[in-house]
Amino acid sequence: MSVSDDDIRNMLHETFLCLDAEDYDAYLELCGPEFRYRITAYSPELRKDQVWLDHDREGMTELFGNIQFHVRLPGKFFRHGHVYRIERDGNGSAKALTSMVLHYTEPEGDSRVFALCRYHDDIDLSTGTPLLASREVRLETRQLGTGSHIPM
Amino acid sequence: MSRTAQQWMETPALPGSDYVDSQIYTDPHIFEEEQKLLKRATWKLACHESEIPELYDYRTLDHAGFSIIVTRSGDGNIRAFINACSHRSATILSEPAGNAKQWMCPFHNWTYDTEGNCTSITLPEGYEEAGVCKEKAGLREVRNGMKFGLVFINLDDDAPSFDEFFGDAFETLEDVMGAEPLEVFHHHKAMMNANWKTWHETNMEFYHEFLHYVNRNIAMSHKSYFERRLKLYPYGHGTVPPMQQTYERAGLKERTDKPLPGMSPSEFRIALLYPDTCILVRTTAIRIDTTTPISPNLTLVEQRGFGIKGEPEDVRNVRVRDHNQFWGPFGRNFPEDGNAVEIVEKNLRNGAAPYGIFARHEDLKCMDDALIRTFYDEWGKYMGRPAHNPTNVTL
Numbered sequence: 001m002s003v004s005d006d007d008i009r010n011m012l013h014e015t016f017l018c019l020d021a022e023d024y025d026a027y028l029e030l031c032g033p034e035f036r037y038r039i040t041a042y043s044p045e046l047r048k049d050q051v052w053l054d055h056d057r058e059g060m061t062e063l064f065g066n067i068q069f070h071v072r073l074p075g076k077f078f079r080h081g082h083v084y085r086i087e088r089d090g091n092g093s094a095k096a097l098t099s100m101v102l103h104y105t106e107p108e109g110d111s112r113v114f115a116l117c118r119y120h121d122d123i124d125l126s127t128g129t130p131l132l133a134s135r136e137v138r139l140e141t142r143q144l145g146t147g148s149h150i151p152m
Numbered sequence: 153m154s155r156t157a158q159q160w161m162e163t164p165a166l167p168g169s170d171y172v173d174s175q176i177y178t179d180p181h182i183f184e185e186e187q188k189l190l191k192r193a194t195w196k197l198a199c200h201e202s203e204i205p206e207l208y209d210y211r212t213l214d215h216a217g218f219s220i221i222v223t224r225s226g227d228g229n230i231r232a233f234i235n236a237c238s239h240r241s242a243t244i245l246s247e248p249a250g251n252a253k254q255w256m257c258p259f260h261n262w263t264y265d266t267e268g269n270c271t272s273i274t275l276p277e278g279y280e281e282a283g284v285c286k287e288k289a290g291l292r293e294v295r296n297g298m299k300f301g302l303v304f305i306n307l308d309d310d311a312p313s314f315d316e317f318f319g320d321a322f323e324t325l326e327d328v329m330g331a332e333p334l335e336v337f338h339h340h341k342a343m344m345n346a347n348w349k350t351w352h353e354t355n356m357e358f359y360h361e362f363l364h365y366v367n368r369n370i371a372m373s374h375k376s377y378f379e380r381r382l383k384l385y386p387y388g389h390g391t392v393p394p395m396q397q398t399y400e401r402a403g404l405k406e407r408t409d410k411p412l413p414g415m416s417p418s419e420f421r422i423a424l425l426y427p428d429t430c431i432l433v434r435t436t437a438i439r440i441d442t443t444t445p446i447s448p449n450l451t452l453v454e455q456r457g458f459g460i461k462g463e464p465e466d467v468r469n470v471r472v473r474d475h476n477q478f479w480g481p482f483g484r485n486f487p488e489d490g491n492a493v494e495i496v497e498k499n500l501r502n503g504a505a506p507y508g509i510f511a512r513h514e515d516l517k518c519m520d521d522a523l524i525r526t527f528y529d530e531w532g533k534y535m536g537r538p539a540h541n542p543t544n545v546t547l
Contacts, residue, residue, distance in 0.1 A: 039482060041340075043339045043340075044247065044248050044249060045203065045211065045248045045249050045339045046203060046249070046336060046337075046339050047249055048337075050337070050338055050339070050340075051472050051476070052338075052340070052476055052480050052481060052482055053476055053480075053482045054469075054472070054473060054476070062403060062404075065403075066365070066402075066403070066484070069365040070365050070484065070487070070488060071363055071365075071488045071491055071492075072487065072488075072491070073487065073491065142340060142341065143340075143341050143342060143343055144340075144342060144481040145342055145343060145344065145490065146342065146344065146486075146487050146490025146491050146494060147342065147480070147481035147482060147483070147486050147487040147490060148481065148482060148487055149482070149484070149487055151482065
């Protein structure tokens with residue numbers, strides 16, 4: 001069964017919606033068994049790339065499970081993503097590039113931009129259902145205030 | 153029993169050293185005086201030498217209202233200067249880091265070398281009558297001192313020397329940070345809606361660690377956590393004895409792999425450097441934070457993570473992973489501390505709470521507020537006013 005670009009795009013949009021809803025189980029269902037998640041940023045101070053988070057599926061499961069125990073930002077995140085590009089490699093996988101704006105809304109209703117970034121995704125198409133094999137969140141915004149327990 | 157407005161505003165029935173007036177966090181005049189009297193007179197962490205590894209590398213930073221350049225000059229020595237042209241005070245270097253043998257002011261093209269000499273003045277003949285020449289137009293050099301490769305600066309030429317100021321304050325870290333050259337692998341900045349002292353208080357008082365889910369489990373579940381005794385040093389520095397933690401109690405992997413020199417598995421150490429720097433070591437990784445006050449209620453927090461210079465990639469990856477687990481913008485603890493200082497500022501901003509209480513006395517056991525009392529004792533010396541009564545100056 002072939003996987004269309006729309007199928008891929010829909011899966012990616014679902015990952016945005018799952019994180020917005022803080023439905024981490026549903027998010028992980030969209031990820032493959034070897035899922036790897038990274039947040040990276042370039043530091044002009046160090047003149048080097050940095051890794052700010054790097055987890056496999058087990059690590060993400062643990063991270064998601066612990067969010068409930070933390071004193072965390074009380075508001076909600078909304079992701080506004082646009083999938084710029086989907087490229088297939090012909091071997092049952094694809095790469096997708098998404099531009100993402102993450103908004104944060106305080107409980108009182110005041111919203112602000114939290115971060116700008118791009119998602120560099122690898123997608124496994126081999127089962128006939130697109131699965132997120134890896135996601136690198138490449139941050140443009142590096143000052144993130146108090147930070148967040150919730151991945152981007 | 154709740155209190156009336158009058159009761160709420162009453163001076164606490166405590167010794168002056170046991171509380172502070174909230175105006176020290178909010179008053180713009182006090183903030184300006186802190187910049188001049190305290191920040192410019194104390195030693196400030198500027199960067200690590202690994203951030204300027206090559207000749208002519210430089211870093212810029214803001215400190216106490218000034219832009220500063222730290223460079224590895226052509227002769228190999230580390231120097232610091234105020235980042236202001238001798239001509240009209242324009243900022244010379246605007247990038248946070250770079251490499252250049254000559255620095256040219258973008259306003260009128262006066263140039264300087266990395267030893268602070270003015271090397272050329274545009275159309276110099278026009279200054280001959282007035283006697284202005286490049287030989288008299290060098291940059292303003294700033295004192296610097298170094299420990300473990302950490303570069304500190306001091307804007308006050310008459311302040312105590314680096315060695316006198318810090319004394320033995322680094323002693324708990326000698327075998328860890330002094331064994332091999334270090335390298336910064338993590339740097340991030342975070343603007344907090346908070347006074348700079350409130351942030352540093354989260355480093356100095358351990359009472360707040362009930363806030364941290366992970367710390368409650370891995371550290372505070374040990375009796376030895378509470379038995380550790382604070383060690384206070386001259387000039388307001390402090391350390392806490394090392395302790396073993398149990399990461400598995402928070403569902404985390406024990407830190408037995410790739411410990412830093414001198415560190416045993418799952419060991420934790422901390423050193424507080426007056427007035428605004430904290431060094432934390434968790435077995436495999438080092439975090440150092442420092443702050444730049446922007447205004448009374450706005451602070452730039454700067455965090456660095458360290459590994460051993462030249463270590464294999466697999467070892468470095470462990471350090472980065474372990475660093476990020478607690479620290480950095482997506483760590484377990486950093487967002488909790490950030491949230492705590494911001495909810496304090498929210499009430500201090502408009503005077504909702506007149507005093508802060510630091511009255512825990514436990515014979516220097518770790519829940520004692522002694523580090524903060526020492527901090528504010530030093531603060532009073534620099535500021536010429538006590539923190540508990542900063543507007544009615546009677547020391």
